[in-house]
Amino acid sequence: MTKRIFRSICLVALIVFMASAILFLYALYGYFSGTQRSQLRAQTELAARAAANEGLAFFDGMEAEEYRITWIDADGTVLYDSRSDSGEMENHLEREEIQQALSEGFGESTRYSTTLMEQSVSIYCARRLPDGTVLRLSVARYTMPGILLRMVQPLCIIFAIAVVLSFALAFRLSGQIVRPLNELDLDAPAESEGYEEIAPLLRRISLQQRRIRTQEEELRQKREEFDVVAAGMPEGIVLLNKKKIILSINPAAARLFEADASCVGKYILSLNRDLELQGLLQKAGDGKCAEMTLGLANGRYQLNASPVFSQGMVSGIVLLLLDVTEREKAEQLRREFTANVSHELKTPLHTILGSSELLVNGMVAQKDIPEFSRRIYVETQRMIRLVEDILRLSRLDEGAYDGKREEVDLYALARETVGSLLPKAEDAGVEMTLTGETAMVYGIRQPLQGILYNLCDNAIQYNRRGGSVTVRVEDGAEGVCLSVADTGIGIPAEHQGRIFERFYRVDKSHSREMGGTGLGLAIVKHAARLHNAVIELQSAVGSGTAIAVRFPKDQAGLTGQET
Ligand code: ADP
Numbered sequence: 001m002t003k004r005i006f007r008s009i010c011l012v013a014l015i016v017f018m019a020s021a022i023l024f025l026y027a028l029y030g031y032f033s034g035t036q037r038s039q040l041r042a043q044t045e046l047a048a049r050a051a052a053n054e055g056l057a058f059f060d061g062m063e064a065e066e067y068r069i070t071w072i073d074a075d076g077t078v079l080y081d082s083r084s085d086s087g088e089m090e091n092h093l094e095r096e097e098i099q100q101a102l103s104e105g106f107g108e109s110t111r112y113s114t115t116l117m118e119q120s121v122s123i124y125c126a127r128r129l130p131d132g133t134v135l136r137l138s139v140a141r142y143t144m145p146g147i148l149l150r151m152v153q154p155l156c157i158i159f160a161i162a163v164v165l166s167f168a169l170a171f172r173l174s175g176q177i178v179r180p181l182n183e184l185d186l187d188a189p190a191e192s193e194g195y196e197e198i199a200p201l202l203r204r205i206s207l208q209q210r211r212i213r214t215q216e217e218e219l220r221q222k223r224e225e226f227d228v229v230a231a232g233m234p235e236g237i238v239l240l241n242k243k244k245i246i247l248s249i250n251p252a253a254a255r256l257f258e259a260d261a262s263c264v265g266k267y268i269l270s271l272n273r274d275l276e277l278q279g280l281l282q283k284a285g286d287g288k289c290a291e292m293t294l295g296l297a298n299g300r301y302q303l304n305a306s307p308v309f310s311q312g313m314v315s316g317i318v319l320l321l322l323d324v325t326e327r328e329k330a331e332q333l334r335r336e337f338t339a340n341v342s343h344e345l346k347t348p349l350h351t352i353l354g355s356s357e358l359l360v361n362g363m364v365a366q367k368d369i370p371e372f373s374r375r376i377y378v379e380t381q382r383m384i385r386l387v388e389d390i391l392r393l394s395r396l397d398e399g400a401y402d403g404k405r406e407e408v409d410l411y412a413l414a415r416e417t418v419g420s421l422l423p424k425a426e427d428a429g430v431e432m433t434l435t436g437e438t439a440m441v442y443g444i445r446q447p448l449q450g451i452l453y454n455l456c457d458n459a460i461q462y463n464r465r466g467g468s469v470t471v472r473v474e475d476g477a478e479g480v481c482l483s484v485a486d487t488g489i490g491i492p493a494e495h496q497g498r499i500f501e502r503f504y505r506v507d508k509s510h511s512r513e514m515g516g517t518g519l520g521l522a523i524v525k526h527a528a529r530l531h532n533a534v535i536e537l538q539s540a541v542g543s544g545t546a547i548a549v550r551f552p553k554d555q556a557g558l559t560g561q562e563t
Contacts, residue, residue: 004174005170005173005174005177006166006167006170006171006174008170009166009169009170009173010163010166010167010170013162013163013165013166014162017158017159017162021151021155024151025144025147025148025151028147028151029142029144029147032142032147033141033142036123036139036141036142037123040067040123040125040137040138040139041108041125043067043125043137044125044126044127044135044136044137045127047069047127047135047137048127048129048135051071051129051135052129052130052131056079056080059071059080059082062082066139067082067137067138067139068081068082068083068122068137068138068139069081069082069135069136069137070082070086070092070135070136070137070138071086071133071134071135071136072092072093072098072126072133072134072135072136073133074102074132074133074134075091075093076091076092076093076094076098077091077092078090078091078092079133092136095109095124095126096109096111096124097109097124097125097126097136098126098134098136100126101126101127101128101134101136102128102134105127105128106125106126106127106128107124107125107126107134108123108124108125108126109123109124110122110123110124110141111124120140120141120143121140121141121143122138122139122140122141123138123139123141124136124137124138125137125138180193180195181198184202186205187209188206189202189203189205189206189209190202190203190206226248227248230248230250231250231251233250233252234252234323235252235320235321235322235323236249236250236252236253236254236255236256236257236301236319236320236321237249237250237252237253237318237319237320237321238250238253238268238318238319238321239316239317239318239319240268240281240316240317240318240319241315241316241317242285242313242314242315242316242317243267244267244268244269244281244285244317245265245266245267245268246263246264246265246266246267246268246271247264247316248264249261249263249264252321253319253321255297256296256297256301256321257271257272257296258271258297259271268281268319269281272294272296274294276292276294277292277294277303280292280303280305281305281317281319283305284305284306284307284314284317284319285307285314285317286307286314287307287309287314288307289304289305289306289307290304290305291303291304291305293324293328296321299323299325300323300324300325300328301321301322301323301324301325302321302322302324303319303320303321304319304320304322305317305318305319305320306318306320333502336502337502337503340502340503340518341386341390344386344503344517344518345383345386347512348379348380348382348383348386349379349383351375351376351379352375352376352379352380352383355372355373355375355376355379356376358372359372359373359376378515381515382512382515382517385515385517386517386519389517389519389520389523390519392450392519392523393502393519393522393523393526396447396523396526396527396530397526401444401446401447401530404444405442405443405444406442406443406444406445407440407441407442408440408441408442408443408444408445408448409438409439409440409441410439410440410441410448410452410473410480410482410551411434411436411437411438411439411473412438413445413448413449413452414434414436414452414471414473414482415434416449417449417452417453417456417471418432418434418456418471420453421453421456421457421460424457424460425460425469428460428461428463428465429465429466429467430459430460430463430465430466430467430468430469430486431467431468431469432456432460432468432469432471433468433469433470433471434471434472434473435470435471435472435473436471436472436473436474437473437474437475438475439473439474439475439480440475440480441480441531441551442554443530443531443551444530444531447523447526447527447530447531448527448531450523450524450527451482451523451524451527451528451549452471452482452484454520454521454523454524455482455484455524455547455549456469456471456484457520458484458486458516458520458521458545459484459485459486459488459545460486461514461515461516462486462488462489462514462545463486463487463488463489464487464488464489467486467487467488467544468486468487469484469485469486469487470483470484470485470486471483471484472484472485477553478550478552478553479550479551479552479553480550480551481548481549481550481551482548482549482551483546483547483548483549484546484547485544485545485546485547486544486545486546487543487544488544488545489541489542490539490540490541490542490543490544490545491506491537491539491541491545492506492541496537496539499521499537500521500522500524500525500535501522502518502519502522503518503519503522504518504521505518524547524549528549531551532551532552532554533549533550533551533552534549534550534552535547535548535549535550536548536549536550
């Protein structure tokens with residue numbers, strides 16, 4: 001700024017100085033020329049009078065350095081010249097000033113003179129003397145370069161003074177101009193006292209600052225909203241820049257990568273070096289959406305990587321982590337279930353097909369026909385039971401019972417079930433007893449019936465002749481408890497954890513013999529879960545099994561509220 005001002009001032013000063021110098025010189029030249037000419041005229045008059053009076057004696061010992069004096073005869077012959085030898089000089093009759101003096105008494109001219117081996121412009125003044133001769137005075141005229149040469153020194157002094165003054169002025173001026181600008185409070189430009197000229201600029205800055213503050217506030221709010229939403233998300237979310245540096249990570253994702261908030265600013269692959277993850281991020285970095293499944297923190301997670309575009313270029317990546325552990329487990333179970341169902345159906349179907357084929361082809365002896373028919377009947381019954389159990393389970397799986405709750409007297413339901421199973425118990429030589437009291441459960445009748453039926457049925461099936469089954473329904477402070485105890489074969493400890501799985505049997509052939517489907521306890525488990533009930537199993541091989549289903553208080557509630 002100072003330099004600019006200095007340069008501008010110097011330039012102006014230089015232009016002014018040059019213009020002044022030229023004008024000054026021009027004026028001086030005019031003045032000096034006029035003065036020189038009038039002096040020459042006066043001198044010529046004086047010299048003419050003196051020469052007229054004194055004659056040739058006037059020129060004796062004359063010392064006129066500035067003026068050149070020439071005396072010319074009426075025929076043009078040079079009689080005397082103060083600077084040259086008159087004898088060698090040419091005739092001057094044709095000279096303009098001489099002609100004029102001879103005819104008018106006084107003559108004057110200006111022209112180049114080459115007489116003295118030098119070229120200069122000279123002024124000539126000639127006066128005719130009374131004797132007819134002419135006296136001429138001449139002087140070299142002042143020239144512009146001559147005057148300039150004489151003025152060099154003062155001009156240089158003036159120039160130097162101008163430069164110094166320019167510098168001082170520029171320094172002072174720039175200081176004065178810049179100081180108010182430096183003192184501007186840009187945080188509050190509208191309140192700053194600057195120049196009137198920069199008021200629009202300050203107003204604009206103030207407006208822009210207000211806009212920036214509003215935008216900052218909006219951004220902060222959006223960021224906070226995002227943080228709150230991301231923090232509350234069960235899914236993991238990670239925002240990366242294009243160099244795959246973590247910009248933001250929500251608590252769920254940090255937990256999965258076993259990291260904390262300090263991982264922000266780090267390279268994502270410093271948290272997990274999985275090669276497949278590298279490939280996934282590379283793809284997203286190339287502008288393509290990609291997904292993969294990765295095992296993280298004892299679970300399976302689906303990772304979705306999506307590129308974020310800005311002005312047509314990838315500026316970042318959003319990585320979303322979805323828990324698919326349950327989904328994968330469910331898929332696995334479904335696959336196993338389908339295989340098991342096919343397997344379970346295949347055995348009775350083969351038996352039915354084989355027996356019926358033999359019967360159709362008349363290849364069975366008359367006496368064996370009842371046995372073959374019985375086999376077909378038994379296997380068909382087993383298939384029907386299997387299909388019914390599968391349907392019950394799928395209804396439980398699908399949540400088909402949602403919203404169909406009512407107050408059910410579990411004791412009355414147990415009485416019905418025990419009653420329906422008494423013939424089977426009698427056939428098996430098992431004694432069945434029911435104890436307890438009315439116990440209301442706020443639940444769904446059909447699954448509750450399923451629990452009772454399957455537990456009692458198993459207790460008879462896996463019992464021994466002469467054994468007993470005790471069904472107890474109690475309404476206690478903790479809730480309603482249903483227990484079915486038998487004096488049967490018991491379940492080995494290593495199988496106890498798995499008997500509630502679908503199609504799991506301790507002894508497959510024994511179960512099939514008994515007409516079991518392997519789904520009874522799976523139905524019990526699902527039905528109990530539907531009522532938030534807890535199942536407890538106690539069993540000892542050879543002495544019997546007791547299974548208790550505990551319905552929590554709110555489930556047993558008489559409030560009529562659905563939970
Ligand atoms: P099943 O249709 O084979 O009875 P369940 O799911 O009802 O299928 O039972 C699974 C397995 O658990 C049975 O095959 C059996 O081995 C065992 N089990 C169930 N209840 C009892 C019990 N009361 N006593 C002994 N073993 C039992």
